[in-house]
């Protein structure tokens with residue numbers, strides 16, 4: 001999983017650059033594009049449109065909720081590249097054309113860039129959200 005590791009480091013780097021300068025440099029964007037390919041632009045758009053929410057509960061557990069382009073929300077777990085969207089199944093798992101779909105990428109990038117909305121729910125509600133995943 002070398003690419004995944006490189007991707008994670010790159011996301012962290014992009015996040016710290018964004019936090020210090022307020023933007024992503026051309027160089028960082030080129031690197032992100034090389035690693036994430038066609039997931040990158042849609043992911044940046046999701047972040048731009050503030051579609052990434054971190055749903056937290058009092059127990060300290062949390063998940064990302066990313067509203068897709070059609071408005072359907074996808075739940076992404078921290079530390080996992082799994083997503084319920086069709087692109088995950090076909091592009092990431094079957095064809096291996098990308099290492100993560102735009103939702104997971106948007107969630108991770110937005111998190112490092114501090115561009116997530118935070119929503120608090122009860123522990124039970126969070127369990128419901130996770131149990132509602134495929």
Ligand SMILES: [Zn+2]
Pocket residue numbers: 074083084085087088101102103104
């Ligand atoms: Zn997805």
